[in-house]
Amino acid sequence: MSKGQFAIIGTGEVPCGWYPDRSHLEIASMAAYLAIKDAGINKDDIDGVLGQMSIMGNDWNTEVTFGRLPEALGIKNCKTTALVSSGGASSHSIRKAAEGLLISGHDMVLCVHSQRFSEFTPGQLAEGFAKAGCDPEWEIPYGMSFNALGAMVTQRYCYETGTTVEQVGSVCVAARKWALLQDNAMNKKDLTLEQVMGSRMVSTPLTAFMCNVLADGGSAFIMTTAERAKKLVDKPVYILGEGSRYSHRNLTKAKDLTRIVTKPAADEAYNKSGLGPEDMDIAQIYASYPVFTLMIFEDMGFCKRGEAGKYFMDGNTMPGGKMPVCTNGEALSFGHTGTGVGTALLVESVRQLQGKAGRAQVPGARFLIEDCGGGAFMDVHCAVLGNEIP
Amino acid sequence: MSTEYNKPLPVPQKWSQEFWKGTKDHKFLLKKCKDCGNIDHPPYYYCTECMSLEHEWVEASGKGTIYTYSTTYMGAPPVFTKEQPFTLAMIDLAEGPRMLSRIVDAGPEEIKIGADVEVVFEDVTEDTTLVMFRLVK
Numbered sequence: 001m002s003k004g005q006f007a008i009i010g011t012g013e014v015p016c017g018w019y020p021d022r023s024h025l026e027i028a029s030m031a032a033y034l035a036i037k038d039a040g041i042n043k044d045d046i047d048g049v050l051g052q053m054s055i056m057g058n059d060w061n062t063e064v065t066f067g068r069l070p071e072a073l074g075i076k077n078c079k080t081t082a083l084v085s086s087g088g089a090s091s092h093s094i095r096k097a098a099e100g101l102l103i104s105g106h107d108m109v110l111c112v113h114s115q116r117f118s119e120f121t122p123g124q125l126a127e128g129f130a131k132a133g134c135d136p137e138w139e140i141p142y143g144m145s146f147n148a149l150g151a152m153v154t155q156r157y158c159y160e161t162g163t164t165v166e167q168v169g170s171v172c173v174a175a176r177k178w179a180l181l182q183d184n185a186m187n188k189k190d191l192t193l194e195q196v197m198g199s200r201m202v203s204t205p206l207t208a209f210m211c212n213v214l215a216d217g218g219s220a221f222i223m224t225t226a227e228r229a230k231k232l233v234d235k236p237v238y239i240l241g242e243g244s245r246y247s248h249r250n251l252t253k254a255k256d257l258t259r260i261v262t263k264p265a266a267d268e269a270y271n272k273s274g275l276g277p278e279d280m281d282i283a284q285i286y287a288s289y290p291v292f293t294l295m296i297f298e299d300m301g302f303c304k305r306g307e308a309g310k311y312f313m314d315g316n317t318m319p320g321g322k323m324p325v326c327t328n329g330e331a332l333s334f335g336h337t338g339t340g341v342g343t344a345l346l347v348e349s350v351r352q353l354q355g356k357a358g359r360a361q362v363p364g365a366r367f368l369i370e371d372c373g374g375g376a377f378m379d380v381h382c383a384v385l386g387n388e389i390p
Numbered sequence: 391m392s393t394e395y396n397k398p399l400p401v402p403q404k405w406s407q408e409f410w411k412g413t414k415d416h417k418f419l420l421k422k423c424k425d426c427g428n429i430d431h432p433p434y435y436y437c438t439e440c441m442s443l444e445h446e447w448v449e450a451s452g453k454g455t456i457y458t459y460s461t462t463y464m465g466a467p468p469v470f471t472k473e474q475p476f477t478l479a480m481i482d483l484a485e486g487p488r489m490l491s492r493i494v495d496a497g498p499e500e501i502k503i504g505a506d507v508e509v510v511f512e513d514v515t516e517d518t519t520l521v522m523f524r525l526v527k
């Protein structure tokens with residue numbers, strides 16, 4: 001991919017939360033409808049439709065695999081449809097698949113994510129996520145859970161850097177401030193550090209408010225080549241540089257548990273874009289647990305190792321702060337929609353750079369870095385996006 | 391005992407069956423490559439360093455240190471909730487690999503990063519024995 005070769009021209013999103021009456025197809029249809037209307041294109045110009053895997057939603061995954069989306073969305077000129085996933089890194093893999101289509105005979109690709117969790121009990125979800133995050137032979141028999149994974153990383157990161165648990169908790173407070181500016185966010189009430197620290201202990205040192213709340217939701221975006229995008233919309237959002245690294249499946253095999261593999265991925269994305277952390281107006285960090293926000297923020301070059309905790313605690317990343325982080329409230333406050341957390345962040349990134357972010361709009365945002373990562377923190381994919389090609 | 395045990399049991403791959411036969415005899419075995427000496431844990435089909443198919447099972451010392459840990463008070467998968475609180479840990483084995491396990495016979499406040507631990511064999515059913523660890527006092 002060369003710099004600014006591809007662009008996103010429109011996005012759509014449904015409210016995130018507990019909506020038992022809303023089906024997978026309904027979420028996908030609403031998100032796609034909004035994205036097509038937002039881009040202002042004719043739906044018949046779309047010739048590729050990609051769906052993102054739903055966690056535990058096997059029937060929906062089968063539907064997407066067997067071609068439901070183009071038929072339901074009336075994409076008459078569709079040439080290719082497929083289901084794409086790499087866990088939490090799905091916003092990256094679906095974008096890569098779309099780019100592959102665009103360089104091989106397709107003009108415009110619609111990417112759709114749809115997730116329901118409301119059909120499951122809390123116990124089923126704990127078990128389902130344990131299976132997704134942990135090894136069935138070497139970890140699950142010990143009672144491993146996704147929260148315990150996040151907790152063990154937090155424990156080690158605090159031990160190595162001297163970061164306090166309160167500083168980790170301050171990430172959740174900042175996330176909530178942003179979510180309050182988002183109409184589609186699940187959480188609508190302010191959250192204080194006292195509430196975060198005083199909530200029930202889940203897995204030491206993580207309290208309930210430091211863990212994600214799973215929710216139903218979905219979003220969609222439309223991708224095309226930069227050349228085409230310029231003719232179609234006022235402000236296409238260009239992909240200026242990307243970098244990816246894989247680390248492990250089992251967390252015990254992580255190359256470095258308290259850094260994951262962000263730095264080389266971020267450096268690669270910056271290098272390709274010709275920009276650096278000093279040029280970024282926003283950092284959209286896929287974390288899911290607050291400790292990852294801190295370590296990824298550091299490895300994206302915004303703070304020295306071990307200094308992010310204080311930076312967050314001082315309020316620098318909140319609305320109106322020096323360096324806005326996760327302007328949709330991320331999984332912690334917007335809501336965790338399975339493989340869609342990264343997609344929601346990508347969609348919010350595009351809205352910010354198109355000046356369509358409403359109350360959460362960061363004035364004059366031109367460039368930002370976003371990342372996603374999946375599994376038990378198995379990989380990191382960073383992308384620098386911009387509304388101009390520098 | 392096996393009729394009462396309702397928690398998930400390890401489902402071995404063909405190449406890890408020796409490990410679980412070992413634990414049943416209270417032996418902690420690791421898969422070591424005969425060509426390059428690499429120890430793979432978890433084991434895989436071939437040596438993940440040099441792709442050799444030649445390997446031997448060597449008995450581990452059972453010694454290690456705690457790399458990180460967490461005590462779960464709530465939110466464990468349903469079949470484990472009755473055991474809460476329990477402490478999971480990543481153990482850096484003396485032989486090199488890091489593995490996930492449980493720390494037994496210790497209160498949450500006694501468990502620290504860097505603490506020395508030693509293996510304990512927990513016969514959870516007639517056929518299955520899990521490797522756990524306790525603090526070296």
Ligand SMILES: [Zn+2]
Binds near residue numbers: 424428437439441
């Ligand atoms: Zn070898």
